[in-house]
Amino acid sequence: MPLSERKVVARRVTLELANLVIKYGRPIVVNLGVGIPAMVGEVVAEEEVEDLITITVESGTWGGRPLYGPDFGVSLGAFAVISVPDQFTMYEGGVIDAASLGFLQIDAQGNVNSFYAKDRIPGPGGFPAIASGAPEIYYAGLFTAGKGAKYEIGNGRLKIVSDGEIVKFVKKVDKVGCSSKVMLEQGKRVLYITERAVFRLTPEGPELLEVAPGVDLEKDVLAKMEFSPIMRREPEQMDERIFGHRRMNIKKELLKAIRA
Template sequence: MKDIKSKLISAEQASKLIKNNSRLGILTVGPRSYPAELCKALERRFVSEGRPKGIEVIFNLSYGEEKGEGIDRFGHQGMVKRFIGSDYSFSPRISRLISKNSVQAYCFPSSVISEMFSAGAHNKPGVISKLGIGSFVDPRLQGGRLNPCSEEGLVEHLVFREEEWLFFKNHPLDAVILKAEAMDEEGNLLFYSPAAKSEAANLASAARKNGGLVIAEVKRIVERVRWEMSLPAFLFDYYVLAKDESKRRDKIKSSQLLNLSQEWEIIAGRVTKEIEEENKVFLSKRLRAMLPKIASSGKKFKIIADWFDPWEAEGELGEEERNIVFLDYLPHFCDTGLLDLAIVPFNQIDGSGNVNSSKKGHKIIGCNHLLEVCQNSKKVIFCGTFTPNGYSLNLQEGELRIIKDGRLTSFVPQVEQITFSSEQAFKYGQEVMYITERAVFSLHDESLVLLEIAPGVNLWQDVIQKMECEVIISPQLKLMDFSLFVKKKDLGQLSQIG
């Protein structure tokens, strides 16, 4: 313990070990692995001293509540010269810097980021993957670049054995910061999950291979850690004892799920009709408000999620929790092709059926594990409202009344960023649907086909004229199910009458 105590330093001391213009890897596999104290200290030092400056930050996921927390602590002009990550959704300061072209920024799939860390640990030149072909990650489109100043090409398009691949270059790390649950008296670290342990091992090894520095933030010191969830002391240079955060919860409980608005009740109800018995279903965190309605559909299927842990939910969803399978780290599972159905949000759709789910105006969301999910699921359903903002709807006698539409439409001539490629979906025979509160579409031969409209909606005035892209109207066009548009109290009265 005596030798280990000499390696215990403060967060402020640790922040001074990160040099200007260095490449920093950060462990972000779940909030419990994110080194909050170290990131705070780095931010404080930059604000007060202007150092470290010009660093490159490589991370996987972002966390926080859009209040300058998580990776957003690095969102200061001059602090970072380049970001490489998969998720920018909780980083408004970084989004603003990217939009102003003040920092280089790239976005790659979550599992690719993890494999990049592994490549660094195993002396590989990079990662070869099919993820992102035809999307904004493809170098023939944007190559993952998020703005004009991100000039360097970090992705290459390859043809190997007559198949297309993308090659993501390796980025040797100068320093790594990470967080562990506990440290024992010999300096071995305990991690809260296999995924956190695996990514921490790759990050630390990658830095070691490059002669870099590894600093670990730890929650507590114990006599001995469990070997099956631990990493050896020789991987780490210094340790920082974190403040007690035992009262914080990491997973979303059902009490934190947002109430469904009227239009999203319709969308969730229509989505549920597409779920078949025994399906393995991915539900995006951005659609988490739909969870109670989908889980209580009465069908036997499994919802795969990394943001809702039934073991921590304390029975709040009742028996429906049996339908939920919590996976510690989704991207690698989603990449296997074992998902039957993916339920994902959209921001924009074009006439070819391409979808933008990763960018919303000036807000950079990132792809996170959307590419893994959308590219590898047998069926994909994209959900969203027909006009994104400023609309007003009402239900009346089993019909949908459009009182006021938003200024913008979700259906555009060309999406701002291709998160989902209809060309690739058509090539591999994926079934694709697009569900809104007033219309349901499908993908056919790289074209958008209108299948259903809501009762009470005017086809021309409320649907076709509100679209800025071409659409094919199915000869079998029909009305959406009447029951979706009956208010709950009215539906109860109808069932009593029946």
């Protein structure tokens, strides 16, 4: 998969999954949703860590390499395929260690709109059920949407040439697909991951944790939001490896954690 802004997001999600493997000292089971999250499977395969990060998709597949785009729901080389009702019973029962899901809007409280756009027929699909059973949720998507977005990526840096005309970090979402209050009450760890910034859900709202190298915090992040995120300290820099053409080479570190 060629380097792009979408691959940058997928790589950052993959690093978060890698951190879970290191934390638990064992392989993990995850769900990937439609859109950019489904591209995480390509990165996992590229890094050769499929045996350490088992990917499931709501269509019923376990393992293998899930496809993205119009082919979402199909996995190449899956070691098992179960019925959709059984898959969702397992999701709601908490079988997965984490889920990465897409988003249309994030608001000042951390609520997520995953399904409602004014020009489309609304429908959340399996999103709420998957989110309910996942202890860790990584909402993954581009920072802005619409026509006009252009990026330059390489050598460990990201340059925002121009942005899409649609703001995704809004004061209030059009429809709540996942409630920040409920996620906090359930003790979930929630991250909002984009190509230029990473946020964490807190009781006060999204907290800005990381900013991409090469990105101007004021111009490229804060000015493109309808609300001010929580900032308890200077944001850290996102890992430079996700902005390069070479593999991130995370396999050795994960194998070491498994064998420790």
